[in-house]
Amino acid sequence: MTKTPDQIRAAVRDVMPSVRADLEALVRIPSVSADPARAGDVRRSAEATAELFRAEGFDDVQILTAAGGAPAVVARRPAPAGAPTVLLYAHHDVQPVGDPADWDSEPFEPTERGERLYARGAADDKAGIAAHLAAIRAHGDELPVGITVLVEGEEEVGSPTLEAFLDQHQGLLAADVIVIADSGNWDIGEPALTTSLRGLVDCFVEVRTLDHGVHSGMWGGVVPDAVTVMVRLLASLHDDAGNVAVEGLHAGPAADVDYPMDRIRAESGLAEGVELIGSGSVVERLWTKPAIATIGFDATRTADASNTLIPTVKAKLSVRLAPGDSSKAAMERLREHLEKHVPWGAQLTFTAGEFGEPTQIDATGPAYDAARAAFRDAWDGVEPVDMGVGGSIPFIAAFNEAFPDAAVLVTGVEDPDTRAHGANEGLHLAEFERVCLAEALLLHNLAEALG
Template sequence: MTENSTSPNQPDLAATVRGLMPAIRADLEALTRIPSVSLDSFDQSHVDHSADAVAQLLRDEGLEVEIVREGGRPAVIARLAAPEGAPTITLYAHHDVQPPGEDKDWDTPPFEPTERDGRLYGRGAADDKAGVMAHIAALRAHNGHPPCGVNVFVEGEEEVGSDSLATILERHGDKLAADAIVLADSSNWKIGVPALTTSLRGMIRVIVSVRTLDHSVHSGMYGGPVPDALTALVRLLASLHDEKGDVAVAGLVSGDAADLDFDETRLREESGLLDGVQVIGTGPFLSQLWTRPSITTIGIDAPAVDVASNTLVPSARAKVSMRIAPSEDPRAAYDLLRKHLTDNAPWGAQVEVTLDDEGAGFDANADGPIYTAARASFRDAWDGTEPVDIGVGGSIPFVAAFAEKFPDAAILVTGVEDPDTRAHGANESLHLGEFERVCLAEALLLQRLADAR
């Protein structure tokens, strides 16, 4: 494939996409109304309904469609053969969503899409049903006859860890082989500035259990010389960071991120950091967020305040999430974390560390004709604004799975989100103007890849 950045009838495609947006939005709203939460404690019939709805949308565009299950939630695979000599592109998104949380935290019902100030609010409106509809929009922009081959894979369990993805790729991977893979589940740099995600941190999650006693005892009678497990656990967790807030686990890989404009003001605004709370760690913020390890305590099992008695707690445990550099080996990182926790057990407390979950990072080789075509398509869709390459501090394990399965394909991680999206949180939303640009960019990319053959 030769490099080609010439705009493929961009004004015509732009007008076509603009005319399609009312119907695209209506279909997006219909998908958003399906509460397809893939967590076990929720009604999984909604996930089935969501898969059926996505399958029908793709059938309506003339694709050959099947719904597959390999021990997990339903995934949709759709295919349209390439014209003679044309490349094939695989388009990924997921149709399952996060739990909505408490209704009181939402300004409008989470599964009733509502527009306010140019944004569409609702669980899944952005993450990632807008990704599904961006792929549909690109197909519709070419009247169901894209100039290249298209495979579509819409997963149904991304939000619960993609446990059956490896089996799906093993048994159905031949249906998804392509020259390029577009994974639409990330974010743009900010409103008005598109981005390609070229690196992702990996992830390790562990359960740390601490014991100091074989049973609880009266805190007044034994408090002093006898340590309680909860205090020991707190001291152990505190050892994971040094006095400046940097991760204190020795031996972890650490890198430097791209030099983009990202100051403390933007960090505080986007994260919701309270006035007076200091930022922690050293070095550039983007390196801390994208290419260096971080550790967070995300849960503790201990007596609740309302029911706590005056006793020394014999055992306590915590769930600890560690994000690792894109190139770090997850198992090597786990060994380093486990060693730190066991070596730093306070007062001889018994410490047990078990692996709860892991995921590899991703570091793209973002060069070559397909990346050139993608950047040109983004530039056209955003009226001449150059896209930037970004990293993401979160982990998206399926990206590494696709990169491993299809080593010769260019992996393009794109997305419909922006810093105000609040994916996974209350009041998740989609910026409708940016969504139209995403749809146009993908339609342009399909044409550009075909023209470059």
């Protein structure tokens, strides 16, 4: 006999203390996938995650890899007769800490301050694991659907082997609905389904004007220096309003959602007096238009500067792509633009970096109706927002390709002040409980809608 919604609500309240304790134990494992020295911790994190699902009665629990990738956990409980199977995704690896001095508490020691639990991975994405655990634990032996859990170990380095993993283990992971707990909500108290995400390409650009540095007084005014060349080249990437000026990149409309200026300033940390760039609505600029940023620059440090024309400099560019674009096509448009606009005949070297596809989800049908109903119940009648995300989760496109008949629901625990990837990453504890309740109710709703 499956639980009623009221029983599910009570069960979630009952399991939250144990779920939080398990989350804190996971957070204490510094599973930084980008650091080769932490490979043992990534393995330990996978083993701890696997043990959590074994403790919930999952007999089929494995730690698997593909193509030499990081360890991922797959746990399965079969569906009751006639019920659908739901794949629950999260990842157990985390971002590097950065400068520990920027943190107000130890990054890998979960610390409660105010309404939040602070630690690296407390939200992104060990709270995703914990939300899946809470939903399963609330139902206990009365799970109304089949469950397959996939907890990846290399999302924070771009999921380089996930496509191979999905291909190699496709039969093991097949499901009717896929719930990806690696996004967020519109605001505290306002739930959301993520229905679009921008893609990503990045590249390295190097310009050279000299084979060695020369005296700026002797040759300045005749010979161009590489920094000036690079500055002019980077400036060509935007028009005077700040819109991306690379021809051929896709842009499209966005949902009619208000994003007030005071909220933008508060959430982004925009300095006093700095204006926004681009044109169109704010959510269009964040969700459905391309964006280009220079995220690294190699040149002589000011402390080491002399009166010398600098011969060569290097920059790294990050380009976010609107849904509907292609990462390979966008990389080629970027290369063409840079080669066309490099000034004064300077030598240019373009090196392509990462590719990640954008995603647009058609969030219609019974699975999405079940999700919205679960969100309304968990947030006491608040209607969920269909939200875009300016960031990129390229593996969602891989799930869509591997399982074209499955409904993909992108949810998560984050809110505008989570500070994922930054110092003082924090999980809003009241919102976290609502996320856990919403997922537990979702499993109930999916059994009724698809059973």
